[in-house]
Amino acid sequence: MPRNIEIKLRLDSPETTLQHIEAISDGRATELIQRDIFFHTPSGRLKLRCFPHRPAELIAYHRPDGDAPRGSTYSRVMIDDAEGLIRALESTVGIRGEVKKRRLLFGEERTRIHFDEVEGLGFFLELEVEMEETLSDGAGRAIAESLLKRLDLHHAEVIQGAYIDLLENGDG
Secondary structure, eight states, X not given: OOEEEEEEXXXXXXXXXXXXXXHHSSSOOXXXXXXXXXXXXXXXXXXXXXXXXXXXXXXXXXXXXXSSOEEEEEEEEEEXXXXXXXXXXXXXXXXXXXXXXXXXXXXXXXXXEEEEEETTTEEEEEEEEEOOTTSOHHHHHHHHHHHHHHTTOTTSEEOOSOHHHHHHHTOX
């Protein structure tokens, strides 16, 4: 199962952060409009990520909540009939909630940098360090911590869980 090291931060100065990201990233950003429908699960998280003009992705993942870069394992399946799957899962496990966002996706070596504007919540930065079998979680955390320092975000508010958790808790 693929894994990565992740950390998510709330941004107080999104414009400044975006300038820093553009200065250190591998190239131009890819803009993504995403609608994530979360479903109830006994463990981990399950979401269907819908895009305007391409197939959806069903993503199952396990990531502990926490205030430091943390490991995540995930699986992703392409879905051609998103609305059909939504109806099927809604009738069996139920919909937990929905997150709508505009994401600018950047790359910096082995790290995906997400600059997110989340409807009802504001601006966030998420780092996902892609892990290889030979790379330890400690090395992945060190990469994330180094990027946070380069982006001048080592003191930013860390988000413990997922955007859906913030929406459910009214933390917008």
